[in-house]
Amino acid sequence: MCMKIDFEHLQSAHCESGVTSSLLRQSSANKITEPLAFGIGAGLFFAYIPFIKINNGPAIAFRTFPGYIFKRTCKSLGIPVVRKKFSSKQEAETFLLQCLDEGHPVGCQVGVYYLSYFPREYRFHFNAHNLIVFGKEDDNYLISDPIMETSTTLTSYELERVRFAKGALAPRGQLYYPKSEVTITDDQIRKAIKNGIKKNVNLMLGIPGSFAGVKGIKYAGEKIKKWRDKLGLQKAGLYLAQLVRMQEEIGTGGGGFRYIYAAFLQEADAYLPGNQLAEISVMFTKAGDLWRTAAVQAAGIYKGRIGSQEDFNLMGDYLSEIAELEKNAFTALKNIKWQ
Amino acid sequence: MPQDLSSLGKITKEVCYATDSSGKYVKELSSGWDVKIKALDVAWEDIEDRKIKAKQQVLNNTASPLLFFMEYRLMDISLVADYTGFWKWQIKRHLKPEVFEKLSQKKLQKYAEAFNVKVDELKTMNVHED
Numbered sequence: 001m002c003m004k005i006d007f008e009h010l011q012s013a014h015c016e017s018g019v020t021s022s023l024l025r026q027s028s029a030n031k032i033t034e035p036l037a038f039g040i041g042a043g044l045f046f047a048y049i050p051f052i053k054i055n056n057g058p059a060i061a062f063r064t065f066p067g068y069i070f071k072r073t074c075k076s077l078g079i080p081v082v083r084k085k086f087s088s089k090q091e092a093e094t095f096l097l098q099c100l101d102e103g104h105p106v107g108c109q110v111g112v113y114y115l116s117y118f119p120r121e122y123r124f125h126f127n128a129h130n131l132i133v134f135g136k137e138d139d140n141y142l143i144s145d146p147i148m149e150t151s152t153t154l155t156s157y158e159l160e161r162v163r164f165a166k167g168a169l170a171p172r173g174q175l176y177y178p179k180s181e182v183t184i185t186d187d188q189i190r191k192a193i194k195n196g197i198k199k200n201v202n203l204m205l206g207i208p209g210s211f212a213g214v215k216g217i218k219y220a221g222e223k224i225k226k227w228r229d230k231l232g233l234q235k236a237g238l239y240l241a242q243l244v245r246m247q248e249e250i251g252t253g254g255g256g257f258r259y260i261y262a263a264f265l266q267e268a269d270a271y272l273p274g275n276q277l278a279e280i281s282v283m284f285t286k287a288g289d290l291w292r293t294a295a296v297q298a299a300g301i302y303k304g305r306i307g308s309q310e311d312f313n314l315m316g317d318y319l320s321e322i323a324e325l326e327k328n329a330f331t332a333l334k335n336i337k338w339q
Numbered sequence: 340m341p342q343d344l345s346s347l348g349k350i351t352k353e354v355c356y357a358t359d360s361s362g363k364y365v366k367e368l369s370s371g372w373d374v375k376i377k378a379l380d381v382a383w384e385d386i387e388d389r390k391i392k393a394k395q396q397v398l399n400n401t402a403s404p405l406l407f408f409m410e411y412r413l414m415d416i417s418l419v420a421d422y423t424g425f426w427k428w429q430i431k432r433h434l435k436p437e438v439f440e441k442l443s444q445k446k447l448q449k450y451a452e453a454f455n456v457k458v459d460e461l462k463t464m465n466v467h468e469d
Contacts, residue, residue, distance in 0.1 A: 011354055125418060149351045149368075170421070303377055
């Protein structure tokens with residue numbers, strides 16, 4: 001059997017915004033770039049949940065909940081979406097084949113632990129990775145994974161295994177794609193940008209509780225100052241390493257997604273000039289730079305080069321400074337009187 | 340744009356967003372950054388430590404081989420429960436060597452599948468990296 005949809009692989013920084021951008025390429029005539037998908041989908045976030053552990057370390061997120069970006073971006077642009085989860089592996093494959101047969105490239109949520117083309121060092125039980133299936137040749141599915149330089153393949157067994165990975169955020173075979181080809185106009189894009197910004201402002205400034213949004217960044221900074229005494233130097237180093245991985249690892253575009261968001265605002269400025277978006281973009285670039293300065297400080301600690309209480313204090317202070325900077329940036333976005 | 344070679348960098352370069360000299364954002368390719376390569380190394384050193392400690396506990400007969408395989412496959416009890424269909428309290432019992440030794444072939448088979456190893460590997464802890 002051989003089925004191949006005409007589909008051009010596109011490498012991106014982040015899996016879900018990359019998949020979204022790729023799946024909307026035809027409808028949008030290449031206009032929905034990865035940063036636009038990320039910003040329209042209100043992808044920027046921060047949360048530190050101290051009472052949950054992930055891989056024996058702190059639970060930290062720099063982006064919104066998995067699935068949110070595709071859903072919001074399509075909704076904002078008025079694109080109907082097909083999204084399905086399955087209880088049966090058999091049904092999940094039959095439905096996928098049917099989609100391919102109808103000519104739809106399909107987004108799939110997968111776990112990375114058994115993703116065979118990933119290097120072993122990157123395979124954790126992380127279930128919110130996204131890729132596109134765009135065909136099948138013999139027993140091999142043709143895969144466009146946005147973080148890879150070129151398209152790749154998975155056998156039907158390998159694909160089934162990652163689609164039915166277990167644990168937190170288990171994909172349960174979830175697949176999604178835009179239901180029909182609709183033409184996206186520039187006016188729709190402008191409206192969607194405003195919508196996405198408003199949503200992201202609410203997430204970062206308005207979310208209740210102390211664990212999330214800009215308040216969450218400050219809160220994490222305060223907690224980090226206590227890690228040395230509470231956890232001991234080695235474990236505190238391990239925790240900081242996990243923070244840096246969530247922030248900088250593959251899929252973030254660098255600086256905890258802040259650079260992608262800055263790129264989004266720059267592109268948004270071209271659609272909506274006269275609203276200071278380019279200036280506010282610079283503030284997010286600064287935030288990204290400061291996240292990276294903090295990462296260098298953290299690395300000093302987990303490399304064992306530094307490790308005094310003052311070093312932890314400085315690390316915590318960097319996060320307070322970032323919280324202030326991002327608060328100002330989101331407040332500036334909140335106060336825009338759209339021209 | 341940092342270009343330190345990471346284990347991923349040997350397979351694919353990753354996209355990062357960065358500003359060019361005029362301040363405009365462009366997509367650039369990076370093969371890695373020393374700061375995050377070390378962060379990943381630290382995480383794996385910790386996993387190796389846990390594996391060694393778990394193996395020793397099994398050899399000392401204070402834990403069943405399940406503990407070693409949980410560290411080996413980076414799984415906690417609730418993830419093992421999801422993959423095997425056992426309840427968490429059952430798995431906690433099976434972590435005791437004397438209980439593990441009496442497990443039926445069928446139950447062992449479930450664990451072997453969850454850890455993606457063979458039943459005899461489950462007992463000897465001799466596994467071949469894949």
